[in-house]
Amino acid sequence: MATANKPAGMRTVSPYFLVHDSEGFLGFMKEVFGATESGVYRNDEGQILHAELRLGDGSIMFGGATKDWPAETGGVFVFVENTDDIYNKAISRGSESRQAPENKDYGRAAGFRDPFGNTWWITQA
Known part of the structure; x- marks a missing residue:
């Protein structure tokens, strides 16, 4: 599979979410996972249209849900x-x-559903 237009530092596959509360999701990702912003793009009203976060050696992307682009949840293993x-941290954030x-057998594991409807399976290997 050709990935000629893939930005430097990005992996071939990155989860993408559409969430109702993009500011809340941004804060959740930073506080719970220690994610850092690669880019946050906002409209004229300041609402997040698209965001890219670094999470370890991977990335997560998301956008704010709209009438035309409704929320979509998913599940991720980290x-x-x-x-x-x-x-x-996740439980304390709702x-x-x-x-x-x-x-x-494969490490210390847990799972939770975040306040935005996404399921996270985490393992300390």
Whole structure:
């Protein structure tokens, strides 16, 4: 598969969400996962149209849902440095537990549904 127009530093695959509360999602990603902004593009009213976040060596992109572009949720698996820390931050920010942290054969794992409807499966390998 040719990826000639892929920006430097971007992976071939990046999750993309459309969320009702783009400012809330931006804050959630920064606080819970320590994500950093690669680019946040806003309309004249200051609402997020499109945003790109760095998350470790990967990226997450999202935009604000509109009438023409309704919210779309998804599920993502993320390797993290500290499962318990990320899980607790997510729960304190209004996420719903899908699976409390526990040791598995493949690492310390947990899952939660964020306040925006997305499911996150995290593992400390």
